[in-house]
Amino acid sequence: MSTKAALRRRVAGIVATAVAGATLAILPLGLSAANAIVSPNVEALSIINTDRVDGAGVPAFATNGFVDDYAQAMAVNFANCDGCSDPTNATWTADQVSTFTIGYATAVGGVVADRASRLATDFETFNHAAAFGTDDYASVGFYTKGTETYGVLVTVSFSSAPTNETRVGTVKLPSKIYVGKAIIPSIAGFTPVPTSDYTYTWLDGSNTVSNIRFFVPTAADLGHQLKLIVEDHNSGYSDGQVTSAASSKVLIGSATGPKTIVVEGARNVGEPLSINLNGWTPGIPKVQWYRNGAAIAGQTTDTYLQTTGDRGKKISVKLTMAAPGYVALSRLSSTAIVTGYPLLTSTPFPSISGSPSFGGILIANNGTWGPGIVKLTYQWRAEGKAIPGATKSTLTLGGAELNQSISVTVTGSETGYASTARTSSSTTDIRLLGFSATAAPSITGTLLPGHVVTATVGQWTPVATMYVFQWYLNNVAVAGANKSTFKLPTTSAGKDVSVNLIGLRPDYQPQQLRSTSWFIS
Numbered sequence: 001m002s003t004k005a006a007l008r009r010r011v012a013g014i015v016a017t018a019v020a021g022a023t024l025a026i027l028p029l030g031l032s033a034a035n036a037i038v039s040p041n042v043e044a045l046s047i048i049n050t051d052r053v054d055g056a057g058v059p060a061f062a063t064n065g066f067v068d069d070y071a072q073a074m075a076v077n078f079a080n081c082d083g084c085s086d087p088t089n090a091t092w093t094a095d096q097v098s099t100f101t102i103g104y105a106t107a108v109g110g111v112v113a114d115r116a117s118r119l120a121t122d123f124e125t126f127n128h129a130a131a132f133g134t135d136d137y138a139s140v141g142f143y144t145k146g147t148e149t150y151g152v153l154v155t156v157s158f159s160s161a162p163t164n165e166t167r168v169g170t171v172k173l174p175s176k177i178y179v180g181k182a183i184i185p186s187i188a189g190f191t192p193v194p195t196s197d198y199t200y201t202w203l204d205g206s207n208t209v210s211n212i213r214f215f216v217p218t219a220a221d222l223g224h225q226l227k228l229i230v231e232d233h234n235s236g237y238s239d240g241q242v243t244s245a246a247s248s249k250v251l252i253g254s255a256t257g258p259k260t261i262v263v264e265g266a267r268n269v270g271e272p273l274s275i276n277l278n279g280w281t282p283g284i285p286k287v288q289w290y291r292n293g294a295a296i297a298g299q300t301t302d303t304y305l306q307t308t309g310d311r312g313k314k315i316s317v318k319l320t321m322a323a324p325g326y327v328a329l330s331r332l333s334s335t336a337i338v339t340g341y342p343l344l345t346s347t348p349f350p351s352i353s354g355s356p357s358f359g360g361i362l363i364a365n366n367g368t369w370g371p372g373i374v375k376l377t378y379q380w381r382a383e384g385k386a387i388p389g390a391t392k393s394t395l396t397l398g399g400a401e402l403n404q405s406i407s408v409t410v411t412g413s414e415t416g417y418a419s420t421a422r423t424s425s426s427t428t429d430i431r432l433l434g435f436s437a438t439a440a441p442s443i444t445g446t447l448l449p450g451h452v453v454t455a456t457v458g459q460w461t462p463v464a465t466m467y468v469f470q471w472y473l474n475n476v477a478v479a480g481a482n483k484s485t486f487k488l489p490t491t492s493a494g495k496d497v498s499v500n501l502i503g504l505r506p507d508y509q510p511q512q513l514r515s516t517s518w519f520i521s
Contacts, residue, residue, distance in 0.1 A: 064137040064156070065165025065237075071141030071154040078104050078152055079145040100156040107149050116142045119151035166240030167191035171230045173244050179222055179253030179325040180282050182214040190232050190240060201229040219325025221250045255321035255329040256281045263333050268418050269311050269342040274303045275319070275333070282326060285319040310339040341418040346370035349422045350410045354394075356427040357434075359507045362395045364408045364424070374412040381407045381423075401430045432509040437461035440513040441469075441501040447520050449490045455499045455515065457484075464503035464511075472498045475517075492520045 070090065077087040083106050107115040120140055138155040169189025177183055187198065202210040204224050209215070217226070225246040232240040257280040265273040277284055289299035291313050296304075306315065314336035322328040348367030354360055364378055380390035382404040387395070395406065405426035413419040439458020445451060455469055471481035473495045478486070488497065496517040503511045 064139075064162060065167060066162070067137045067154055067156050068139045068141075069165065070156075071139040071152050072143070073141070074102060074104075074152040074154060075141035075143040075150050079143045079148070079150040083148075083150065096159040096162060098157040098159050100154060103153040105151045105153075107151070108147055112144050112149060115144070115149035116151070119149060161236075164237045166232050166234060166237045168232070168240040168242040171228055171242055171244040173226070173228060173247040175248060176251060177217060177226065177247050178251045179217050179219055181253060182216045183226070183228075183247075184214060185228055185230075185244065187230055192234060192237070199231045199233065201231075203227045203229065217250045217253075219323070222252060222325045223249050225249055253282075253326045255323065255326045257285060257319065257321055257329055257331055259331070261317065261319055261331050261333040263315075263317060263337060266343060267306075267337050268340045269306050269308050271343060272303050272305050273315065273317075273337065275317055277302050277319070280319070280321050282323050283321070285321040285331075288318050288320075290316045290318065306339045311341065312338065314338055341416060344369060344371070344374060344412055344414060344417050344420050347412060347420045347422055350408055350424045352406070352408060352424050352427055356397070356406065356430055358397055358399070358402060358430060358432045360397050360430075360433075362397065362406060362408075362427070364393045364410060366393075366410055369412045372414060374414045377411045377413075379409045379411075381409065384426075397430050402432070403429050405429055433507050434509050435460055435462065435464070435503065435505070435511050438503065438511050438513060441499055441515045443497065443499060443515055443518055447488070447497070447518055449488050449492050449520065452485050452487045453497065455484045455486075455501065457501065460503055460511075462505060462508075464505050466504040468502040468504065470500040472500065472517075488520055495520050 073090040074087065077090045078084070081087045083104070085104070087104075105119050107119050109115070110118075119142065136155070136157045138153065141152045141154070143150050167190065169187065169191070172186040173183060174185075198213070200211055200213050200215075201208055202212075202215045204221055204226055209221065209226075215226075215228075225248070227246050228244045230242055230244075258276075261275060263273050263275055265271055267273075273289075275287070277287075287300050287302060289296045289304045291310060293314075293316075304315070304317070315338075316336045317333045318330060320328060320330045346367075346369050348369065350367060351365045352362050353365055354362040356362065362380075364380075366376055369376065378391050378393055380387045380395045382401055384407070387400070395408070397406070405428065407424050407426040409421055409423040411419055411421040438460050441455045441457055443453050444456055445453035447453065455471075457467055467484075469482050469484055471478045471486040473489075473492055475496070475498070486497070486499070497520055498517040499515045501513050501515070503513075
């Protein structure tokens, strides 16, 4: 690096010292070189990054934190010895160093920022592309003492790519930490921002208690103070490690659980009641069932089978979460349950048979109820609403039920048992009756203009009580031609004649049929 050592200096009093294969001591951020009076700090190092003379606009030239820190430490030592020519107290060690050069200068007068700017300019600009290779670095360190600002230019050549320096940031813990609540540390200021995850070490005294980021203290940590060590392992950089200040003492935690305890199950003798134990922290709560406010001996699980002794009594349940390191929490079921009579042993859902059409009769099929002889009552429903007076086991369908679906509710009751209601599935919508057999009309008579033709009705089942006719010529309805006979007009020659027949009967859907068309000669 002979050309690099020959860099010109325009500042009087600058001393250039070339050192080859020197033994050096690495300076991490915040630590001074040996015998330096003042440690480099973030504010001082920010000036280095602002007023660098190394590689502006040269993509192959990289920043190196070791060089930056060394330049700053040398500036501190240079100020400490009041500008002496060879402040060699600050030494560092870096692998694969070929050569490095140190230049010194001092500026007085004006404000600090102006002095630093003048010093940066005084270290003469040089051709980076010619003077530096991929693994060569330069940095200026500044330090102000009184009315003087001291500057040091450090240029370093490495035989191969060096490891850069990680600038560690800060780690802060919350002001209050509780058992059972995740600690969320504040981590900031690491340079560069890590490309991989940090590693974490939580300490309780000298004991490692966790290696995850969001540690949840346990009862064993109650009253203790914790620390967190964060280490950065970016590729191409030295490891950077920082330890938080000790936390405040870990406080007792709070158990949590649902605000409302819901009891599920039928409120009847012989039926089970149950509760959900999910949603509690830090474990499974204790259970106690109560009858009229008194604890029921031995009933401490999530289910309770109601007995004959419970009939007419209020049943409730209490859940309590108690664990070391936590304030206990209790919840009582919101509504006390009054236990009723036992349920019937057999309560089948009814079905419906019969004709679901106008005038038809529907029948409720009960199934077998038990135990013993169970009294059954009925309520027919149209579209889910009770039909007034329809309380028998059968229902005759009338006009009120047209176009509605029908269901039936059967209620069983027996002495000593709770009444139980069961509702059937619904039928299809109720429609008018339909003819079971019909026949299209036929045409008889002479098919000549001026002659009378007759529509003959075939066999219908049941017989229609009224027929309505409509005659057509070439498929066009003839006005007023609506009797069973039709006189062919004198103008009908060469046309087709046909007749349409509608059969009508009370309670039946009208049926319409058309005859065959015949040619009129």
